[in-house]
Amino acid sequence: CLFCSARFDSDGPLFAHCGSVHGFDFHKLVRELGLDFYGCIKLINFVRSKVAENKCWSCAEISQLEGKVPWAEDSYLKPFMEDDSLLHSLSIFDDEEDEDCGMPVVTGECSVGNGRSGELQGNGLNTIIDDCSDISARFEKAVTTESNGGDNNGSLSEEQTDRQLKITRASVTAKEIKKVDDNYFGSYSSFGIHREMLGDKVRTDAYRDALLDNPSLMNGATVLDVGCGTGILSLFAAKAGASRVVAVDGSAKMSSVATHVAKNNGLLYDENANTEQKGGPQVISVVHTKAEELNHKIVVPPNGFDVLVSEWMGYCLLYESMLSSVIYARDHFLKPGGAILPDTATILGAG
Numbered sequence: 001c002l003f004c005s006a007r008f009d010s011d012g013p014l015f016a017h018c019g020s021v022h023g024f025d026f027h028k029l030v031r032e033l034g035l036d037f038y039g040c041i042k043l044i045n046f047v048r049s050k051v052a053e054n055k056c057w058s059c060a061e062i063s064q065l066e067g068k069v070p071w072a073e074d075s076y077l078k079p080f081m082e083d084d085s086l087l088h089s090l091s092i093f094d095d096e097e098d099e100d101c102g103m104p105v106v107t108g109e110c111s112v113g114n115g116r117s118g119e120l121q122g123n124g125l126n127t128i129i130d131d132c133s134d135i136s137a138r139f140e141k142a143v144t145t146e147s148n149g150g151d152n153n154g155s156l157s158e159e160q161t162d163r164q165l166k167i168t169r170a171s172v173t174a175k176e177i178k179k180v181d182d183n184y185f186g187s188y189s190s191f192g193i194h195r196e197m198l199g200d201k202v203r204t205d206a207y208r209d210a211l212l213d214n215p216s217l218m219n220g221a222t223v224l225d226v227g228c229g230t231g232i233l234s235l236f237a238a239k240a241g242a243s244r245v246v247a248v249d250g251s252a253k254m255s256s257v258a259t260h261v262a263k264n265n266g267l268l269y270d271e272n273a274n275t276e277q278k279g280g281p282q283v284i285s286v287v288h289t290k291a292e293e294l295n296h297k298i299v300v301p302p303n304g305f306d307v308l309v310s311e312w313m314g315y316c317l318l319y320e321s322m323l324s325s326v327i328y329a330r331d332h333f334l335k336p337g338g339a340i341l342p343d344t345a346t347i348l349g350a351g
Helices: 011-022 026-033 037-053 124-148 158-186 191-198 201-212 232-239 252-264 291-297 323-333
Strands: 222-226 244-249 284-288 305-310 334-341
Touching (some): 026 037, 037 252, 191 201, 222 323, 232 284, 244 291, 305 323, 323 334
Parallel strands (some): 222 244, 244 284, 305 334
16 A cells, blocks of 8 residues: 555555545546556655655645646656555556557557567457457348348349458458457556566576677667567667667557657657767667558568567467567568577477
């Protein structure tokens, strides 16, 4: 809890407790003040700092706000409480994956993606497939009824019926694929999973060393980061001397985070900068899309990248089903003789 020692498994019950016991309606404040994701982070850290200063502090002063909020400074982006689990699992924006999450996400120029067609985990995929079949069956029944039922002008021809069914099924399939993608990328939009990955020192150091200790490969190179997440690999590539880095991710929230991280590190590419200002360390562009749809978002010359970097491995190497997206990016965007990091993997089994 933000005000007392009560503990909860998720933010929902926690904020309900804050509202009923302490009179702090977090969700109401977010709506009324129009807070974005980073605004929520700042608010939480602000409240924790006030309570730490004065155990009797209440949120009454917040309800009387006029003008600029007292937590507007970027200093409140820094967690007030070390390892604050609430910040790592904040889910208020999980259902708004397609909306802006704080940083301006310009369509086609700021996005993030694990760059894959996506695969919903658990039983959710079976549910979606069943729903898709039901919808398709209803459409087929409706068209068949229309073709057999009728008026004196006759019914739809068999050819027209088949054509309409194909269009209907294609439309339904596209919607269901998007739903699967949204659920997949949504599962990677919380900070908890990225914090766990970044905390894997062996994994992170291996990528860092491969990029920073390879000057003959990275100096002046154009780099494509597929499934950039927080943008850590793009930062390494930029630090290693890449002339341009395009970071791709399918999650709107993580695209915003990667953009924010690149900007705070002075590495975000500014399309509006003067020619004299370009060519410095600002080389990272973040694109919110899947790797397979990158051409629809930005202009990408065929085989235009020198290096393709991605952290695509899941449990048992292939669990995330992302390899196909990496292969697509290799075939369409990588120069002949270009490098893929990593480019080899070994699975060992024991029985």
